[in-house]
Structures are given as structure tokens and as C-alpha cells.
Amino acid sequence: MPESQTVREALNKKGAYGKDLDLDHYDVKADETVKVDDLKSSEFKKYMENVGVVADEIERSGTMMFIDNNPSHCSPRVQEGLEIMSVKEALKKYDGLTDYYWKAVDPTKDKYTAKTYLEDGDGYFVRVKSGYHIKYPLQTCMLLNMNRAIQNVHNIVIVEDYASLEMITGCSTAHADDALHVGVSEMFIGDNSSLSFSMIHSWGKQTGVRPRTATVVGKNSHYTNNYVILNPVGSLQSFPVAFLGDESSATYNTMCIAHENSEIDTGGMVYLNGKGSKAEIMSRSISMGGKMTARGRMIGNGVGAKGHLECRSIILKDGGTTLAVPELEAHIADVEMTHEAAVGKIARDQIEYIMSRGLSEDEAVSMIVKGFLSGGSINGLPPELKKELDEAIAAANVGD
Amino acid sequence: MTDMLKITDLHAEAGGREILKGVNLTIKEGETCVLFGPNGSGKSTLLACIMGYSSITVTKGRIEFKGTDITDLPVDERAKLGIGMMMQRPPNVYGVKLSTLIKASSDDAETVLADANKFHMDRFLDREINVGFSGGEIKRSELLQLTAQKPEFILLDEPESGVDLESIDLIGKKVHDLLYYNAESNDNRHVSSLVITHTGQIMDYIGAETAYIMKEGKIARSGKPFELLKEIREIGYGE
Numbered sequence: 344m345p346e347s348q349t350v351r352e353a354l355n356k357k358g359a360y361g362k363d364l365d366l367d368h369y370d371v372k373a374d375e376t377v378k379v380d381d382l383k384s385s386e387f388k389k390y391m392e393n394v395g396v397v398a399d400e401i402e403r404s405g406t407m408m409f410i411d412n413n414p415s416h417c418s419p420r421v422q423e424g425l426e427i428m429s430v431k432e433a434l435k436k437y438d439g440l441t442d443y444y445w446k447a448v449d450p451t452k453d454k455y456t457a458k459t460y461l462e463d464g465d466g467y468f469v470r471v472k473s474g475y476h477i478k479y480p481l482q483t484c485m486l487l488n489m490n491r492a493i494q495n496v497h498n499i500v501i502v503e504d505y506a507s508l509e510m511i512t513g514c515s516t517a518h519a520d521d522a523l524h525v526g527v528s529e530m531f532i533g534d535n536s537s538l539s540f541s542m543i544h545s546w547g548k549q550t551g552v553r554p555r556t557a558t559v560v561g562k563n564s565h566y567t568n569n570y571v572i573l574n575p576v577g578s579l580q581s582f583p584v585a586f587l588g589d590e591s592s593a594t595y596n597t598m599c600i601a602h603e604n605s606e607i608d609t610g611g612m613v614y615l616n617g618k619g620s621k622a623e624i625m626s627r628s629i630s631m632g633g634k635m636t637a638r639g640r641m642i643g644n645g646v647g648a649k650g651h652l653e654c655r656s657i658i659l660k661d662g663g664t665t666l667a668v669p670e671l672e673a674h675i676a677d678v679e680m681t682h683e684a685a686v687g688k689i690a691r692d693q694i695e696y697i698m699s700r701g702l703s704e705d706e707a708v709s710m711i712v713k714g715f716l717s718g719g720s721i722n723g724l725p726p727e728l729k730k731e732l733d734e735a736i737a738a739a740n741v742g743d
Numbered sequence: 744m745t746d747m748l749k750i751t752d753l754h755a756e757a758g759g760r761e762i763l764k765g766v767n768l769t770i771k772e773g774e775t776c777v778l779f780g781p782n783g784s785g786k787s788t789l790l791a792c793i794m795g796y797s798s799i800t801v802t803k804g805r806i807e808f809k810g811t812d813i814t815d816l817p818v819d820e821r822a823k824l825g826i827g828m829m830m831q832r833p834p835n836v837y838g839v840k841l842s843t844l845i846k847a848s849s850d851d852a853e854t855v856l857a858d859a860n861k862f863h864m865d866r867f868l869d870r871e872i873n874v875g876f877s878g879g880e881i882k883r884s885e886l887l888q889l890t891a892q893k894p895e896f897i898l899l900d901e902p903e904s905g906v907d908l909e910s911i912d913l914i915g916k917k918v919h920d921l922l923y924y925n926a927e928s929n930d931n932r933h934v935s936s937l938v939i940t941h942t943g944q945i946m947d948y949i950g951a952e953t954a955y956i957m958k959e960g961k962i963a964r965s966g967k968p969f970e971l972l973k974e975i976r977e978i979g980y981g982e
Contacts, residue, residue, distance in 0.1 A: 692796070692798070693837075695795075695796050695797060696830070696833055696836060697836065697844065698818040699794055699796075699822050699828055700844060700891075700892055701823050706847070710847065711836065711838060711839055713838075714836075714837070714840065714843065714871070715838035
């Protein structure tokens with residue numbers, strides 16, 4: 344663990360990407376614990392369900408919820424093989440989690456990680472024990488409930504050897520808009536295991552969002568990272584990273600709509616360190632006049648590593664900026680990495696083809712845009728979430 | 744019989760080049776017409792003009808459909824009036840499933856979707872429209888979409904091109920059903936149509952009344968379909 348002084352100095356370190364947010368702007372302490380015993384009757388139900396976290400918990404392995412900085416609800420529904428609790432409890436129970444705590448993310452990375460470190464942020468601790476395949480997704484929910492406050496959460500997810508887990512993480516604002524969410528997530532996947540981590544976010548028009556996620560993947564394992572944001576947001580910047588061991592693979596799927604006055608800068612980075620490791624980074628975004636940056640980076644270090652990167656963006660309205668940044672970096676000869684990127688409007692002939700079946704121009708555009716998003720090869724999405732996502736896309740305000 | 748389509752002195756250009764140079768053509772209600780003509784004579788441009796695609800600009804003349812001037816109407820309003828088209832090379836529509844478009848364009852989508860197997864298209868309903876489809880699959884997809892749409896006037900651009908011999912029979916029969924009679928639904932329709940063909944194979948399945956030959960952007964001749972076809976086979980399009 345680094346010296347506090349070193350980390351304190353990092354409080355002045357701007358993030359590598361995205362607008363620099365002034366941490367002093369968030370001058371309200373959000374330390375109050377809001378307990379939610381029954382999700383179904385909770386006033387927060389509508390905010391949760393809006394981001395794929397279901398209150399009845401049917402076909403879910405459990406729920407962990409944070410409102411601002413404190414755990415509000417924890418319902419482990421699986422008795423064997425799956426452990427969920429707050430990180431603070433886990434630190435006590437497992438002697439400081441020395442193999443995991445601040446081991447994948449560097450607290451001096453930037454001001455956001457430094458702040459979380461210094462504030463000693465709590466978060467969810469999830470562990471799947473070796474040999475267990477958890478049948479239903481585990482859901483976690485992070486809500487911002489106080490204006491001008493910072494949510495500094497620090498999550499740890501461990502999937503041991505020969506194990507698997509799907510997680511659905513919904514993040515949203517409840518009674519807040521101008522607030523900041525910083526989520527440090529450190530994930531560790533053992534050998535011959537898999538983790539699918541699907542995030543649906545729905546924030547306020549002024550919300551700042553700075554997740555910092557790193558995933559360490561062992562041998563012959565798979566990690567899937569799905570990220571969806573369809574509603575307006577103030578400024579969101581995230582560049583999650585995975586480190587792959589031998590014969591392991593990672594898939595990043597990102598689906599975004601950048602509305603007017605929204606700034607989104609996101610994507611995925613994969614270190615193909617292991618022999619025969621593989622990665623696929625896919626991004627589909629729509630610009631409705633906002634600022635959209637889709638990043639993808641692959642670093643090929645392992646013999647026989649293979650990767651493909653794809654950034655596609657449709658621009659529906661002028662006034663914003665769309666930037667696709669696909670980067671491939673190789674350090675040895677025996678790697679194979681490719682990328683494709685496409686940015687622009689929808690081809691006129693496609694719109695008119697749909698119109699020739701009797702649909703109006705707006706209906707045609709909307710059909711193509713919604714299809715573009717939902718057809719965005721979000722593979723590995725838990726089937727339980729697919730329906731909700733399709734409904735969210737159908738309700739998204741694009742072209743109609 | 745009243746006029747279904749009436750085209751008067753139609754001039755049109757694409758990519759800055761005049762392609763239609765004064766087309767006059769009238770199609771009666773219920774009439775099936777075929778359109779012959781050498782490559783580049785303007786046949787596909789004429790069909791695109793009638794459908795209203797923006798890749799073609801009408802510079803002069805008039806298109807009337809069922810008595811309404813449609814020359815400046817957008818594509819969807821023409822479709823709502825009853826015009827449907829089978830394109831020769833439709834665009835790939837990424838992200839949109841064939842079934843999604845059928846559901847949105849038909850008031851009886853369930854029946855059409857249930858009948859997709861009769862078009863050998865049941866496995867394609869969840870596929871993105873035209874993406875990776877073979878020549879024959881594109882034709883069958885177009886025909887399934889038109890069956891859903893039920894137009895009163897159909898433009899067919901080379902329905903038999905790029906299709907193997909076995910598939911031609913299925914496509915021909917489905918074109919026939921679309922134009923005349925659908926046994927299963929007992930729907931005795933007789934829609935009007937304008938059909939581009941090079942080989943005339945589709946004429947074995949449809950009872951075309953009139954044929955036109957298009958040359959250099961104009962209708963050069965008209966006549967009986969099989970007589971004109973025979974003449975073209977023997978002496979070509981001539982001068």
C-alpha cells in the first residue's frame with residue numbers, strides 16, 4: 344500500500360482523458376446510511392429497475408445496493424459458493440484482503456482513485472469459491488442520492504478457479520443530479536473460470552462519472568464487460584482495462600447514446616499478455632449532438648495473441664463531436680490484431696428502402712438506430728437482461 | 744379500365760447525367776407490363792423514379808398514380824398510396840431484422856411470418872436485412888416483404904437475375920401469387936405491375952399483357968410480350 348502522502352499528491356493529478364472535474368465542487372458529505380430492507384416496497388425501486396436491477400430478485404442470485412457511500416441492502420440468495428458483503432466487512436474477515444485490495448488499480452493513477460483511497464471508500468465484495476458455477480446473475484446497484492456529493496465506492500470481485508459468475512450492475516441517480524460517482528472496481532478471475540460483468544447506467548444531466556476498473560484474468564478464463572448508457576449524462580469517462588493470462592480472452596461491448604450537452608469517453612483496453620490470449624472490443628454509439636469518444640486499445644505481448652477492435656458510430660444530429668480512437672500496439676512478431684472504425688450518418692439508401700415499405704422517414708431512422716444498438720453484438724449478456732435492454736432501447740429517444 | 748400509373752414526358756438525372764429523356768407510359772388498373780431494354784437504357788432509373796428514391800432527380804415531366812400527382816411525394820407516401828418495389832440490389836440494412844420490418848409494414852404480420860417457410864425464409868427472419876444474403880435469398884426476402892405490404896402496384900426489377908434454376912420456379916410462383924391470386928388466403932387480387940426482365944423467364948409465371956422496349960432514356964416501342972421477346976432474341980435491340 345502506498346504512503347498516504349504519495350496518494351495525497353495524486354489528488355492534483357488530472358485523469359488521462361475526459362474533462363477535469365473539480366473535486367472541491369462536491370462539498371457535501373454523503374455519509375448517512377439509508378437502509379433498504381425490502382427492495383419491492385422501497386422508494387428506490389423505480390431507479391433500480393430502470394437500470395436492470397429487479398426488485399423481486401427472481402432469477403437473481405442476490406442483490407447488493409449502495410446509496411451514496413454506505414451499503415443499504417444486501418441479500419445473498421445463494422447459500423453455497425457465493426459470498427457477498429461490504430468490502431469493509433471483507434477486510435476484517437479476510438485480514439485486509441492483501442492479495443486483492445488496491446492490487447489491480449493504482450491509487451495514485453489520478454485524483455479520482457486517490458480520493459477513493461484517502462476516503463477509504465467502501466463497496467461490494469463478491470467472491471465465487473473454487474468449483475462453483477452460479478446459476479443466476481448477481482445484481483448490484485449504486486445510487487447517487489445527494490447533490491454536490493461524491494460517491495467513492497471501491498468494489499472487489501473474485502471468481503476463483505473453475506468457477507463462473509454473471510453480474511448485472513445498475514448505476515443511477517435517485518435524488519441527485521449534480522453529483523460525482525467514482526467507482527474503483529478490482530476484479531480477479533482465476534484459472535478456467537469466467538465472469539460476465541454488465542453495467543447499465545442512467546445518470547442525471549449534470550452527473551460526473553469516473554469509474555476505474557481493472558480485471559486480472561488467469562489462465563484459460565474469460566471476461567466479458569458490457570457497458571450501456573442510453574440517457575443523458577454530464578461527463579462520463581471510463582477506460583476499463585483487463586490483463587489476460589495464457590489462453591484467456593476478454594470481450595468488451597459498449598453501447599452509448601451521447602445526447603446534447605453530454606460528454607462520454609469510454610471503451611476498453613486489453614493487455615494480451617498470455618500465450619494465445621484473445622480479445623474483442625466492440626463499441627456502438629449514437630451522437631445526438633453530444634461529445635462521444637470511443638476508445639479501444641490492445642497491447643499484444645503474448646505469443647499467438649489475437650484481437651479485433653470495432654468502433655461504429657452514427658451521427659444523428661450536428662453540434663457534437665464523435666471521435667473513434669482504435670489503437671493497436673504490438674511488442675512481438677507473433678500477434679494478429681485488427682481494427683475497423685466507421686463514423687457518419689445513416690446511408691440514405693437504407694432509410695429510403697425502409698420507407699418504401701410504408702414507414703415514415705423518422706420511423707425508418709429510429710428502426711435503423713435501435714437495430715444498430717440492439718444488434719451491437721452484445722454477446723454474453725445475461726438473457727435475463729436482454730429483454731430489459733431491448734425495452735430501454737425501444738424507449739430511447741432516437742430519431743422519433 | 745382506369746389508369747393506375749400515368750407518366751408524361753419524364754426527364755430525370757442521376758449523378759449529373761440525364762438518364763430519362765422524355766418517358767411516356769400508361770399502365771391500366773390490373774395490367775401487367777414488362778419492360779425490356781439494353782443495359783444502361785434507363786429501366787432501373789425509371790422504376791426508382793416511380794418509387795421516389797432521392798438518388799434520381801426528376802427535372803421535367805409528371806408521374807400520376809391513381810389520379811394523384813406523385814412526382815414530388817416522398818417514398819413512404821408513395822408506398823402508402825399502394826406502390827411497392829422489388830429492388831434488384833437492395834442495400835444491406837445493418838441492425839434491422841427482416842421480421843422487424845415485416846412487423847412494422849404489415850397489418851397481418853403474424854400470418855406473413857408464419858408463412859415465411861413457404862418462401863424458404865423462416866431461417867432469415869432474425870437476420871439483418873440483406874446482410875450476407877445470396878442472390879436468391881434477396882429475391883425471396885423482397886417477395887416476402889411485398890407479400891406483407893400488399894401493394895396495388897408492384898415494380899419488379901429483374902426478379903430472376905442472379906437466381907439458380909431451381910429457385911426461379913419458387914420465385915416465379917411467388918411473383919404470380921403476389922400479382923394474381925393467393926390460394927391460401929383466398930385473396931383474389933389482381934394488382935398492376937411493371938416488370939423489368941432481360942431473359943423473359945419470369946414471363947412464364949405472369950400473364951403480361953403489354954411489353955415496352957426502352958432505349959436511350961425513352962420508350963422506343965411497345966408490343967405483345969412474347970413477340971417482342973422473340974424479336975429481341977433474334978435480332979437484338981437493333982438501332
